[in-house]
Amino acid sequence: MKPIEVFQKYLRQTVVVEVKGGKTFRGVLDGFDQHMNIVLNSTVEVLADGKTAPCGTTLFRGDSVLYVSP
Amino acid sequence: MKPIEVFQKYLRQTVVVEVKGGKTFRGVLDGFDQHMNIVLNSTVEVLADGKTAPCGTTLFRGDSVLYVSP
Amino acid sequence: MKPIEVFQKYLRQTVVVEVKGGKTFRGVLDGFDQHMNIVLNSTVEVLADGKTAPCGTTLFRGDSVLYVSP
Amino acid sequence: MKPIEVFQKYLRQTVVVEVKGGKTFRGVLDGFDQHMNIVLNSTVEVLADGKTAPCGTTLFRGDSVLYVSP
Amino acid sequence: MKPIEVFQKYLRQTVVVEVKGGKTFRGVLDGFDQHMNIVLNSTVEVLADGKTAPCGTTLFRGDSVLYVSP
Amino acid sequence: MKPIEVFQKYLRQTVVVEVKGGKTFRGVLDGFDQHMNIVLNSTVEVLADGKTAPCGTTLFRGDSVLYVSP
Amino acid sequence: MKPIEVFQKYLRQTVVVEVKGGKTFRGVLDGFDQHMNIVLNSTVEVLADGKTAPCGTTLFRGDSVLYVSP
Structure with a gap:
């Protein structure tokens, strides 16, 4: 699977x-x-203690991304 | 929604x-x-204690941005 | 072996x-x-204590990668 | 206002x-x-204690800039 | 010697x-x-104590490399 | 004054x-x-205690420069 | 002197x-x-205590270089 296909999947x-x-x-x-x-x-946002903080529809800049997983 | 559309939204x-x-x-x-x-x-600016410090109309350089959320 | 061939291998x-x-x-x-x-x-994810945390099919951004080894 | 217009403003x-x-x-x-x-x-330069240190006409390299505010 | 020739050498x-x-x-x-x-x-991998950890045929991304020496 | 003119100045x-x-x-x-x-x-080199260490004619790589001031 | 001339010098x-x-x-x-x-x-390599560790003919990647001095 090509990297771009991961996004489509x-x-x-x-x-x-x-x-x-x-x-x-x-x-x-x-x-x-x-x-x-x-x-x-x-x-x-997934906090260190496993709790989460809601932040709505968020745009991540590509070059700040390390990885994307399910 | 395409990333650029988030800005428009x-x-x-x-x-x-x-x-x-x-x-x-x-x-x-x-x-x-x-x-x-x-x-x-x-x-x-949103400080660690939740307080804020006003800084007026601010220009952020694109490659310093990690993410944008509502 | 060319770098790209490592991926193919x-x-x-x-x-x-x-x-x-x-x-x-x-x-x-x-x-x-x-x-x-x-x-x-x-x-x-391989944790410091050698334990692992499953994260499924993951996409790593090229410019965040330091190295790939077997 | 476009980013470049902030500079002009x-x-x-x-x-x-x-x-x-x-x-x-x-x-x-x-x-x-x-x-x-x-x-x-x-x-x-604005120091941590709010004091300042004069440094004259200074050139900042674009890719070292995080943001510009008034 | 040109940088690329170091690799050839x-x-x-x-x-x-x-x-x-x-x-x-x-x-x-x-x-x-x-x-x-x-x-x-x-x-x-050469560890801090001089010991080594085997990691096989490894691909290093160019922009993660600081230097190459013999 | 344009950034490049600072260098000329x-x-x-x-x-x-x-x-x-x-x-x-x-x-x-x-x-x-x-x-x-x-x-x-x-x-x-200007050290933390204000002392200096001579290092002669030095070439600084552009993308390592934060700013230039008088 | 242009930056590239420093290398030639x-x-x-x-x-x-x-x-x-x-x-x-x-x-x-x-x-x-x-x-x-x-x-x-x-x-x-010039260590913190001023001692040195030999490392032979070494190739430094340009974008890892901060400066070059005599």
Whole structure:
């Protein structure tokens, strides 16, 4: 599976995104582009203690993304 | 929703921007460009204790932005 | 062996990926592209104590990758 | 307002610039270019205790800039 | 000697590669490309205490490489 | 004043250069190019205690430069 | 003196190279290219206590270089 196909596979599904600096977010993948900019709906930040903080439809800048997992 | 559409959706609305290094800001999205440079009006820095420090119309350099959320 | 051939050699095999910031993951190499974006299946994060945390089919952004080893 | 217009709006006015690594400077915006390289006149570094250290007409490299605010 | 010639000189020889973040590896240089992506065979990570941890044929992403020495 | 004009203004004058990672240098600006690579003559590193360590004609890589001030 | 001329001036002479992350090396400049990739002969790492550790002909990746001084 090509990297770009992972985005297509996960569209409308819940994914986890970790960004540079160490914060982790979970939300429903709503969009992406060729720079790997990512839009998540119903996003929550996943805190160190496992709790979550809601942050709504969030746009992640591609070059701040470390990885995307389900 | 494509990443660029998030900016269009949030125009004139209050958003949160986190930049590399960990500072977080909140303000009214007033503009953006294709590099994801962002202009916020009535910007405040959101401090660790939840207090805010006003910093007016602020320009964020695109490549310092980690994410934008409502 | 050219760098790109390493990916071809390891396709469908288990590899380790370390990303910037220090996290290490292990999974089955399922895809890659010219930016060195990488797709692993059955991915686990390898924790400091050697334990693992499952994270499924994961997409790693090329410029967050430090190295790939078997 | 487009990002570039923020520079035009703030020309000849006092702005604050934070650079990567965390230092903050205040000065009169005297020039800029398309890379967001910035020239401030009468620049002072704003120290942690609120005191300032004068550093004259200073050129900030665009990719070291996090944000510019008034 | 041009930088690229160092790679040609060290081909099939043991080299040390340090990557961003501080880890150091040693292995037999098996390949490289114009981005300075590097392939080492029989790679070991060189730990702080001088011990080594084997990690096989490893691909290092060019922009994570600080330097290559014999 | 355009950013590039700052270099022209400071040519043959003493300037301070801070690089990523926090070290600060002082020397006589002897040259520059469009990447903001900078050559200082009679360079000294300015240490935390205000003392200086001489390091001669030094070339600073543009993308390691945070700012240049007099 | 243009930045590239510094390299020409220092060819076959001993220079100091500091790389991102803070390590410092000393060696005889043997080559360079337009990306500021640098080859040093008879390289030693300069340790914090002023001692040195020999590391032979070493290739430094341009974008890991902070500065080059004599």
